[in-house]
Every structure is written in C-alpha cells, then in structure tokens.
Amino acid sequence: MSREAILAAIKKNQPEYQALPDLSGFGQAGPGDPAAFKKVVETLGGQVYEINSFTEIQALVAAHYTDLKQVVAIREEYLPGAATQWQTGDGRQLEHVDLAIIPGQLGVAENGAIWVTESEIEVRVLPFITQHLAIVIDSKDILPTMHDAYARIGEPSTGFSAFIAGPSKTADIEQSLVLGAHGAKSLTVFMIR
Known part of the structure; x- marks a missing residue:
C-alpha cells in the first residue's frame, strides 16, 4: 500500500467531532x-506571613534570613535598599x-500555587535562580481552585508565566530529598490582609 493510500484511509476514517465537556461545575463562586x-x-x-503593609517585609526578612549578600526586590517598597540594577544581562x-522578592498575580487555595508573569518579574530566570x-x-487575589485561576487568567498576554508552589524539591536522586534542585530552596509568601 502506498503512502498516499494510507494517508487517504486515515483521513477518511476520522471520528465525529464532539463538543468539549462543560467544566463550569468545577469552579467555585x-x-x-x-x-x-x-x-x-x-x-x-x-x-x-500575613502582613498589613509592605513596611513589615523588611523586619521579617531581617528576622528570618541571615547572611544575605545579594537581595533583589522587584518593587522598591518591598525592601528599601535592595538591588536595583539587575535587569540587564543574560x-x-x-x-x-540569595533572596528575590517578587509580586504574584493570584494564588490558588486548593494547591498553594501562585501565578507570576514576566511582566512582574522582568527577568524570567529570577524566581528559579x-x-x-x-x-x-494580596489575600483578595486568592482563588478557590485552578479552574477559577484559569478562568481569571484567560489567554495569557505575556510570553512567559508560571504557577509556583512551594520550594523546589525532588527525591528522584537515590530517593533522597534534595531542596533547590530546580529552583529556590525556600518559598516565603507575604500575604497582605
């Protein structure tokens, strides 16, 4: 049988188109x-850490992180005096x-994931390196489920975005838990009340 005959038979034997299932019941109002x-x-x-304003971040960073040599804060009000000249380069x-403080657009209650995009983080590698x-x-931006998160996101308008949940870890290497294998060793969330 020739290649053209095989492809013609496949094209002729296509299943009927079916509507996608309705997933609206998975979201929560x-x-x-x-x-x-x-x-x-x-x-x-x-x-x-639940905070009332950005001014609380500085004291929490000082109390919980020691020996920080280089800190990057996307917004000056997150941590006054943090590195500001880090956006250019490869x-x-x-x-x-040592520490990057970035904004998140929304959080998901069911799995602890936080949606970040390159429009906020400016350099794609920052949250992973x-x-x-x-x-x-903001606690007002916590949504119940991933279905609700995708409904709010719609079609992404940036070239890069990701859900980040927890510190990076893997137990694939000889079944030993390794922190920071593919990203940050720790994750801290400053949740504004």
Whole structure:
C-alpha cells in the first residue's frame, strides 16, 4: 500500500467531532480562603506571613534570613535598599542572588500555587535562580481552585508565566530529598490582609 493510500484511509476514517465537556461545575463562586491557601503552602514546605503593609517585609526578612549578600526586590517598597540594577544581562548577573522578592498575580487555595508573569518579574530566570524566593500577594487575589485561576487568567498576554508552589524539591536522586534542585530552596509568601 502506498503512502498516499494510507494517508487517504486515515483521513477518511476520522471520528465525529464532539463538543468539549462543560467544566463550569468545577469552579467555585466567590473568593478563595486565605487560611486554606496558607495551610497548603506550609504543607508544601513554604512559609506564609500575613502582613498589613509592605513596611513589615523588611523586619521579617531581617528576622528570618541571615547572611544575605545579594537581595533583589522587584518593587522598591518591598525592601528599601535592595538591588536595583539587575535587569540587564543574560541572567548570569543573577547567579549570586540569595533572596528575590517578587509580586504574584493570584494564588490558588486548593494547591498553594501562585501565578507570576514576566511582566512582574522582568527577568524570567529570577524566581528559579535565586537561593530563596519570596512572593508578595494580596489575600483578595486568592482563588478557590485552578479552574477559577484559569478562568481569571484567560489567554495569557505575556510570553512567559508560571504557577509556583512551594520550594523546589525532588527525591528522584537515590530517593533522597534534595531542596533547590530546580529552583529556590525556600518559598516565603507575604500575604497582605
């Protein structure tokens, strides 16, 4: 049988088109539960600090992180005095970043994931190359499920975006838990009340 005959037979034997299933029942009406979000993040190995304003971040960083040589904060109000000249280069200028503080667009209560895009983080590699990652998110932006998150996101308008949940870890290597294998060793969430 010739190639053309095989392809013609395949084309002729296509299944009927079917409508995609309705997934609207999986979403939930209303806001997500910040307490549930916090519990999941902590279960994943992260820590959540509920704050009233950005001014509280500086004291929390000083209390919980020692020996930080290079800190990058996307917004000056997150941590006054943090590195400001880090955006230019091919990413290697960030190899010694100990802590990066970035904004998150939304969080998901069911799995502790936080949606970040390159429009906020500016350099794609930043949340993955840093030793420790802190994400600032408003508790009003916590959604119940991933279905709700995708409904809000719609079609992404940036070239890069990701859900980040917990510190990076793997147990694939001789079944030993390794932190920071594919990203930051720790995740801290500053959740604005």
